[in-house]
Amino acid sequence: MGYLTTEQKSKPPITLSTLNKLKANGETFSCLTCYDASFAHAMQVADIDTILIGDSLGMVVQGQTSTLPVTVEDMVYHTKNVARANNHALIICDLPFMSYATLTDAIANSKAVMQAGANVVKIEGGAELAEIVSVLVKNGVPTCVHLGLTPQSVNVFGGYKVQGKTESQAEKLLKDCETVVNAGASILLLECVPSELAKKVTQTFNVPVIGIGAGVDCDGQVLVMHDMLGVYTRKPAKFVKDFLTAEENATKDITGAFKAYHKAVKERTFPTAEHSF
Ligand code: KIV
Numbered sequence: 286m287g288y289l290t291t292e293q294k295s296k297p298p299i300t301l302s303t304l305n306k307l308k309a310n311g312e313t314f315s316c317l318t319c320y321d322a323s324f325a326h327a328m329q330v331a332d333i334d335t336i337l338i339g340d341s342l343g344m345v346v347q348g349q350t351s352t353l354p355v356t357v358e359d360m361v362y363h364t365k366n367v368a369r370a371n372n373h374a375l376i377i378c379d380l381p382f383m384s385y386a387t388l389t390d391a392i393a394n395s396k397a398v399m400q401a402g403a404n405v406v407k408i409e410g411g412a413e414l415a416e417i418v419s420v421l422v423k424n425g426v427p428t429c430v431h432l433g434l435t436p437q438s439v440n441v442f443g444g445y446k447v448q449g450k451t452e453s454q455a456e457k458l459l460k461d462c463e464t465v466v467n468a469g470a471s472i473l474l475l476e477c478v479p480s481e482l483a484k485k486v487t488q489t490f491n492v493p494v495i496g497i498g499a500g501v502d503c504d505g506q507v508l509v510m511h512d513m514l515g516v517y518t519r520k521p522a523k524f525v526k527d528f529l530t531a532e533e534n535a536t537k538d539i540t541g542a543f544k545a546y547h548k549a550v551k552e553r554t555f556p557t558a559e560h561s562f
Pocket of ligand 1: 337338341342379474476497507509
């Protein structure tokens with residue numbers, strides 16, 4: 286996987302201000318999910334800007350059929366493992382299903398993952414999260430709000446489907462973004478929304494917007510690590526690209542895949558229309 290050079294070891298940590306500056310300059314940033322120390326190390330070698338300890342670990346690590354069984358203890362365990370091995374990327378950690386349904390739980394569970402090494406907590410939903418976002422930021426916890434297809438609500442959606450396709454859905458998503466940004470959200474993450482809508486969100490709000498299946502105009506891009514390494518247990522989504530076997534991965538190894546992904550995101554050559562809605 287490669288070792289860190291002295292230069293890579295001493296690279297300054299990416300912070301929210303770094304992401305805000307990148308957005309202000311029209312530059313993009315890379316994000317990958319990560320769940321353990323070895324891959325976190327390889328991501329530092331490859332200069333990945335932000336890491337998401339996603340509750341997708343329920344599926345790709347634990348073999349569950351959804352993210353719902355994942356616990357706060359699971360998130361704490363994986364966050365500690367990642368944080369030990371990477372001192373460069375900004376670390377975002379998911380609060381799992383029903384762990385922020387009340388303010389008391391949101392505070393206690395954010396404390397647990399922040400003390401494990403997260404820099405930002407990610408929560409799924411819309412305007413209804415405003416109070417939680419505001420209380421967390423007042424207590425020193427920045428939030429990333431995940432909108433669009435929110436996998437913790439798969440049972441409400443009746444499957445993993447593109448969101449924001451109708452005019453009224455698009456208007457609601459914009460309103461939700463406005464409410465959580467006004468409440469103090471530091472990052473928005475859009476999953477499976479039409480590219481034009483994601484572009485509008487990115488241009489409208491002054492916080493970094495990360496996309497997955499949301500087109501090339503977002504400020505940052507995220508993929509699930511296993512997906513971008515071509516490790517699938519089911520048919521990959523349209524927005525997934527296998528960077529392990531991709532032409533631009535000259536070394537055809539894992540660090541090469543991370544480097545090729547980082548470069549493609551920075552140069553906005555990924556995602557293409559083929560990976561977007
Ligand atoms: O849990 C996760 O990996 C995520 C990404 C799909 C954005 O939320």
